[in-house]
Structures are given as structure tokens and as C-alpha cells.
Amino acid sequence: MLHWDAETLWQDLEPRRPGLTVEVLAETPSTNTLLLDRGRRGDDAPCLLVAECQTAGRGRLGRPWWSQPGQALTFSLGLRLAPADWSGLSLAVGVALAEALGPQIGLKWPNDLWLRGDDRKLGGILIEVAPVAEPGGHPGERWVVVGVGLNVTPRPGILTGADTFRTGYAHLQEFDPVLTAPQLLHRVARPLLEAVRAFETDGLAPLHDRYAARDVLAGRTVQAGGITGVACGLSADGSLQVRDAASTVHALHSGEVSVRPC
Numbered sequence: 001m002l003h004w005d006a007e008t009l010w011q012d013l014e015p016r017r018p019g020l021t022v023e024v025l026a027e028t029p030s031t032n033t034l035l036l037d038r039g040r041r042g043d044d045a046p047c048l049l050v051a052e053c054q055t056a057g058r059g060r061l062g063r064p065w066w067s068q069p070g071q072a073l074t075f076s077l078g079l080r081l082a083p084a085d086w087s088g089l090s091l092a093v094g095v096a097l098a099e100a101l102g103p104q105i106g107l108k109w110p111n112d113l114w115l116r117g118d119d120r121k122l123g124g125i126l127i128e129v130a131p132v133a134e135p136g137g138h139p140g141e142r143w144v145v146v147g148v149g150l151n152v153t154p155r156p157g158i159l160t161g162a163d164t165f166r167t168g169y170a171h172l173q174e175f176d177p178v179l180t181a182p183q184l185l186h187r188v189a190r191p192l193l194e195a196v197r198a199f200e201t202d203g204l205a206p207l208h209d210r211y212a213a214r215d216v217l218a219g220r221t222v223q224a225g226g227i228t229g230v231a232c233g234l235s236a237d238g239s240l241q242v243r244d245a246a247s248t249v250h251a252l253h254s255g256e257v258s259v260r261p262c
Contacts, residue, residue, distance in 0.1 A: 001026050001052060002070060004182045009189060013048065016193055017079065020046040026069075029056035032128055032147040035078035039143030042133035046079035048189060052181075071155065072123075073181040076147040077192060081200055082138035088204030088238030089196075090127050093146055095210050096195030097123070100188045101150075104175060106216035109231075109240045109257060113150070114216050119259065120168030123150035146196065148188070152181050204238050217259065224257045231257075 001024070010022040028034055028051045035049055052069040083089070090111040098105040098113055106116035111125040126147040135141065151171040172179050198206075212218065217231035222242060229244035239251040 002180065002182050004050065004185065006050075009048075009186055012190055013193055016190070016197065017046045020048065020079070020193075022048045022050075024050045025052070027051065027053040027055060030054055030147075031074060031076035032126055032145050035076050035145045036128055036130055036143075039078060039130050039145070040133060044078070044080055044132060044143050046077075048075060048077050048193075050075040050185060070181050071151070071153050073148070073150045073152055073184045073188075075185065075189075076145050077196065078143065078145045079196070080132060080138075080141050081144040081196065082141035083200045083203060084140075085203050085237070086129075088207075088234075089144075089146075089199055090125050091211055091234070091238050092195050092199040092204060092207055093125050093127070093148075093192060095207050095214070096191045097125070097148065097150075097188055098214050099210070100191040101172065102175065105214065107211060107214045108216050109234075109252075110238075110254070115170045116214070116216060118168070118170065119216070120170035121151075122170040122172065123148065144196075146192070148192070150184060150188075152179060152184060205236070208234060217257065220259050222257050222259050224252050224255050227252070 004024045006022045006024050014020050031049045031051050031054065035047060051074050054074050094107045094111060094113065098107055104116055105122060106114050108114045112121055113123040114121055128145045130143045132141055132143050151169065153171055153173050155169065172184065212233055215233065218233055220231055222231045224242065227242055227244060227250050229242040232241045232243050235241050235251050239253045240257065242250045242252060244250065
């Protein structure tokens with residue numbers, strides 16, 4: 001296994017979420033699935049779960065996310081959460097990750113990290129929510145699992161452009177050639193945990209300007225379902241606003257958004 005220094009990471013994170021554990025597995029089908037199952041069984045102590053290799057990782061819409069040890073950082077954060085409004089949690093997570101990774105990283109609504117100006121995908125976020133097995137003292141509390149996958153190294157022996165991957169393939173060693181998955185985890189774990197805690201109390205509202213600064217769709221022609229128009233930022237609840245040719249603004253709450261020629 002890689003050297004993760006989980007003890008040091010735990011010492012940094014646990015005071016910010018008392019009771020949190022940090023676990024590293026050599027291999028598991030999916031860190032999200034594992035933490036979801038734990039929460040449904042009542043094992044809902046906060047946990048940061050890392051896997052060197054996922055054999056059945058999932059992205060949005062059930063797409064597979066697979067990686068070899070060290071090639072990507074794949075982990076999930078599971079904890080109880082009770083925000084007043086759940087809208088925009090994936091956006092808050094995206095802002096925290098992008099800011100931790102550097103100015104080259106942009107955000108593609110609703111849950112992807114892209115290279116700015118390049119339209120290649122660097123990583124993704126998958127948030128899943130389940131009822132808590134034993135309701136606590138906070139109204140609306142749920143068991144939340146925030147899954148993150150970030151490309152660290154090139155994929156040897158294959159192309160990395162859009163002819164191979166739907167949105168191209170980007171990796172962080174393009175900017176830091178000696179970066180490792182464990183180093184990356186130590187860089188992003190605290191910002192992620194702090195972002196989730198802040199979202200619980202403050203929601204998405206304080207993040208709109210920070211999201212806009214990294215929005216890779218703003219001002220571009222996009223297509224979503226039967227709607228084609230120009231992306232014009234987020235609405236208050238985190239939906240994507242798209243202005244069509246008739247100047248009607250549509251609010252998209254979910255779904256696939258393409259920036260390819262329509």
C-alpha cells in the first residue's frame with residue numbers, strides 16, 4: 001500500500017468533527033456504497049474512507065469510476081448532516097476542492113472539476129443521502145456520503161483527449177509532476193470537511209461569488225435535455241440558469257449539460 005500517514009490526517013481532522021475516523025483500504029468496490037451501507041445499519045460515526053483501488057466506483061447517473069492504485073484519489077466522507085436547505089451541497093464541495101487544488105481548476109455544474117479553458121475533466125463529486133437509522137436531535141438530519149474522485153497521474157498506454165473520454169482526461173501531475181494520491185488527500189481533506197460544516201450552518205448563499213469565479217459554463221452555449229441557450233450562472237438555490245434564444249431563462253435543477261456544438 002501507499003504511505004497515507006492516516007494518523008497525522010486524523011489528528012488534523014478529528015478536532016473539527018469529534019469522533020471522526022480515517023480509514024484506508026487497499027481495495028473496495030465503492031467507498032460511497034460502503035459508507036451508505038454502514039449508515040443504514042446505524043454505524044454512522046463520521047468517517048473519511050479512502051480506497052487505493054475501487055473496483056465498482058460510481059459517478060453520476062451510475063457511470064463507472066475505476067482507477068488503479070495511485071492513479072487517482074478516491075475517497076468518501078460520511079457524516080450526519082442537518083442543513084436548513086440541502087440545495088447546492090455538491091457546489092459547495094466543488095468550490096472547496098477547486099480552491100484547494102489551484103487556480104487552473106474550474107467547476108462544471110453540477111459536480112465536475114475541469115481544467116479552465118481546456119474542457120478536460122479532472123474529477124467528480126457524488127453525493128448520496130440516506131435516512132439515519134436512529135433519528136437524532138436535529139430536525140431533518142440525514143446520513144450523507146460525499147464521494148470524491150480526482151485524477152492524479154496519466155493513464156499509461158492510452159490517449160487522454162476527448163476522442164477517448166467524453167470530456168477529455170486531465171490529471172494533477174500536469175501541474176505537479178511528483179504529486180501523489182496521499183499528498184493530495186492531505187491537501188483537500190480539511191477544506192472539504194470545513195466546507196461541509198460551513199454549508200450545514202450557512203448554506204450556499206456565501207459561495208455564489210466564489211463559484212462564479214470558477215464557473216466554466218458561464219457565457220457559453222450549452223444544451224440540456226431539450227433546452228439550448230447561454231449559461232448565465234447560478235440561481236439562489238444552486239440551479240443552473242440558461243437563457244434561450246427568446247431570452248427566456250430556464251432554471252435547471254438536475255441533468256446532463258453539454259457544451260458541445262448543438
